[in-house]
Amino acid sequence: MAQDYYQILGVDRNATEQEIKKAYRKKARELHPDHNPSEEAAEQFKSVTHAYEVLSNAEKRQNYDATGHEDGRRAGGFGGGGFGGFSDIFETFFGGGAGAGPASRARRGQDALIATHIDLEEAVFGTEKTIEVETAVRCERCDGSAMEPGTHPETCTTCRGAGQISRPVDSILGRMMTTETCPTCRGYGDVITDPCGQCSGQGRVRERVSFTVKIPAGVRDGTRIQLAGRGEAGVAGGPNGDLYLEIRVREHEVFTRQGDNLHATVTVPMTAAALGTEIKIDTFDGEQAFTVEPGTQTGYVVTLRNLGASRLQGSGRGDMKITLNVSTPTKLNDEQRELLTQLAELRAEDIANGQVESRGFFSRLKSGIDNMFSHDES
Ligand SMILES: [Zn+2]
Ligand SMILES: [Zn+2]
Structure with a gap:
């Protein structure tokens, strides 16, 4: 007794190709052995696949509508109409069981x-x-x-919407079915007959x-x-x-960034470094003042808290680090030279101390070399 293919797919008799295809995909997915391994599901899967096979083919559908049979004559069952058997269709749709459809x-x-x-x-x-x-x-x-708006793709006639085609290949193991991407639709299962003019079908x-x-x-x-x-x-x-x-x-012409800290170098005149002073600096947070203590040496770093970069991770900000560079005057006029000479004479002790420091440096270096040799001997 003939089955109602429309009923099997759950679509009405006026269903479009798209609706039929959609209904089939949905049912096939539900009944796929990966989801539903029962015997009953396997049987239903066969019915659904056959119904789709007929209704997705314009000629077969027309015959079916007219006579109740896809080939327009009363045939003895599903296998008669040049149809390669259900396992082929199954392979075609789910090639290798990976759930691949169009x-x-x-x-x-x-x-x-x-x-x-x-x-x-x-x-x-x-x-x-x-x-x-x-x-x-x-x-x-x-x-x-x-x-194009209002148009629909047509089910590929080469693969009948499967996106893949199976064909027999003779090998040393006998005749085998191979599955390959449909060359007509390139595996999509349908063909766009009317590509959008605006985007050239993209x-x-x-x-x-x-x-x-x-x-x-x-x-x-x-x-x-x-x-x-x-x-x-x-x-x-x-x-x-x-x-x-x-x-x-x-x-930036003044600041460089290291981690979340901002660094700058500020040059302090020798006299200001010796006497102490207050320095103002333009920062991203406006003008900031800081104190240079009397006797500040080159390389001394002043830290201004929380004036660095915001932390991308975490909260708060880094610091601003200002390295002081004490500048020694290079061009002195007569009066300045006279004053510095007087200062040097007043600070004669310090110059002597400087020489002592130098000797100290050499003696440290020498003992360092001694240590090196004694280390080698041990
Ligand atoms: Zn195709
Ligand atoms: Zn377009």
């Missing part, structure tokens, strides 16, 4: 990487940047479907787009910010890729 055209868009340049101050406090990028965006005309078009990105405080030169879904639009409605924004921090 492939989807949709592919994820590519990730993209672009660089943006910011100032050190923007890196310290964070900023907002307007990014302009040429990329692929979803085609508005077809909304990514790659087809589902996406190239465009220049701009958007605003928040750049967090504390980013460093080379930091990459991942902007999910801001990459290229996918092919045929596939998801967007990601955009990676690489931060490039311009060099």
Whole structure:
């Protein structure tokens, strides 16, 4: 007794090719032995597959509608109509049992990487940047479907929607079935007959787009910010890729960054270093004053707490480290030379001490060499 193929697939008699295909895919998935290993499911799977086989083929469907049989005559069962048996169809759809059906055209868009340049101050406090990028965006005309609006793809007649074809191959082990991607539809199971004119059937078009990105405080030169879904639009409605924004921090003329600290070198005149003074420096937090103690030496580092870069991870800020560089005057006029000479005479003891220090240095060096030799002998 003839079965109602429409009923088996759960579609009505006016169902489109797409609806039939969708219904079949859904049922086939439910009944697939990976999900449902029962005997009953296997039988149902055969029925469903056969129903699809008939209804997805325009000619067979027409015959079936007219006569109740796909080949237009009363045949003795499923196997009669030049149909290679259910296991073939099964293989065709699930080649190797990996659950492969017709492939989807949709592919994820590519990730993209672009660089943006910011100032050190923007890196310290964070900023907002307007990014302009040429990329692929979803085609508005077809909304990514790659087809002219209102049209539908046609089920591939070569593979009957499976995306794969099986053919017998003679080998030393006997006749075997091999499964390969359908060359007509390239595995998609259907063919777009009317590609969208706007995007040439890609589902996406190239465009220049701009958007605003928040750049967090504390980013460093080379930091990459991942902007999910801001990459290229996918092919045929596939998801967007990601955009990676690489931060490039311009060099600052005063400050350099080491970790979360900002470093600067301030030159102090010899006299100010000897007498002590107060120095003012322009920072990203406005003018800051600090004290140079009398007798400060070159290389001394003043730390101004919490005036460094914001910490990208964690909270708070680094410090500002100011290295003092004591400058010795190079050009003296007569009066200055006279004053310095008087100072040197007044500080004769210190000059003598300096010589003692020198001797001390040489004696330390010598003992160091001695230690080295004695170490070798031991
Ligand atoms: Zn389009
Ligand atoms: Zn095909």
